[in-house]
Amino acid sequence: MNxxxxxxxxxxxxxxxxxxxxxxxxxxxxxxxxxxxxxxxKPLNVEADNMTxxxxxxxxxxxxxxxxxxxxxxxxxxxVEVRQDPQGYQYATGTMDNHGLAYFRQKRDGIDEYxxxxxxxxxxxxxxxxxxxxxxxxxxxxxxLSTLMDQVHGSVITYDGxxxxxxxxxxxxxxxxxxxxxxxxxxxxxxxxGPAPLSGGPATLAPAPQIEGTVQP
Numbered sequence: 676m677n678x679x680x681x682x683x684x685x686x687x688x689x690x691x692x693x694x695x696x697x698x699x700x701x702x703x704x705x706x707x708x709x710x711x712x713x714x715x716x717k718p719l720n721v722e723a724d725n726m727t728x729x730x731x732x733x734x735x736x737x738x739x740x741x742x743x744x745x746x747x748x749x750x751x752x753x754x755v756e757v758r759q760d761p762q763g764y765q766y767a768t769g770t771m772d773n774h775g776l777a778y779f780r781q782k783r784d785g786i787d788e789y790x791x792x793x794x795x796x797x798x799x800x801x802x803x804x805x806x807x808x809x810x811x812x813x814x815x816x817x818x819x820l821s822t823l824m825d826q827v828h829g830s831v832i833t834y835d836g837x838x839x840x841x842x843x844x845x846x847x848x849x850x851x852x853x854x855x856x857x858x859x860x861x862x863x864x865x866x867x868x869g870p871a872p873l874s875g876g877p878a879t880l881a882p883a884p885q886i887e888g889t890v891q892p
Contacts, residue, residue, distance in 0.1 A: 714746030714781065714836070715801050719757065719765050734758045743767055747782035747789075750797055764802035771795060779806055781836060788824070789817045790834055790841070804836040810848050814841055829859040 724739025734756060737743070741755040745765070752769030759765050769777040776793040783790065792815065794808035808814065812832040816825040830846020843859040850857035 714748050715764075715804055717746035719743060719745045719767070721755065721757065723755070732758075741769070743769070745799075745801070747780075748799065749780045750777065750799065752777035752797065760802070762802070764800075766801060767799045769797040769799075774811075776811065779808065781806070781834075783839070787819055789820060790836075791815050791817060792832065792834070794832070806834045806836065808832045808834070810846075812843075812849075814843075823862075824864045825862060827859065827861045830857060 721735075721737050721741065721743045723737035723741040725737070727736045728734075729736075735758070737755045737757070738753065741750075741752050743750040743752075743755050743757070750767060750769045753772045753775065754770045756768045757765065769779075771777050774795060776795060777797045778791070778793055779797045779799075780789055780791040782788070792806075792808050792813055794812035795810035796808070798807045798809070800806070809831050812830065813826065813828045814832045814834060815823055815827075818824050827841065827843050828849060829843035830848050831844040832841055833843075834841040843861070845856065845858045847857045849860075854860065
């Protein structure tokens, strides 16, 4: 089945998907301060080549050039799995084939800045407004959509959109020449000026205690 755009409101997600499957419809079209505050209340729209729906598990799997949007949030991947809990909160997991990198972006609230990143796996938790990038992860803070301000590279990076901070962990998957231990590396621009070049030794950022342990294996 070729899927164009799918829109899931918190209370209508199951009904819309069931209708689509039974009728054989090919597409359903619908219409940091902090991360954009209204994102969690927006419908989740998905564009993909194919979709499967497991009614028993309440899981939707999209494959093939998947683009998922929820307000200012954008996730691009080869595979995106979407589920919804009984309270209506939505969760999405994006992965890539052949060790490619999935993509994530979210606007910061009230200013022309974005947080974007890449990783082999991206998990979005709509209840906590928490995005976890796993394996070969990079997160960037952009002014507009083009000017790089900050950049962090590590094995696992967690971005808390509600509290507006991110944490990074080292790992063997980011080890390489000049960084055999796979340490976290960061470029942090001065807040009073423009972007600064990466120089000096690597910076190590420790996970915040309040979200430590939330990363899925």
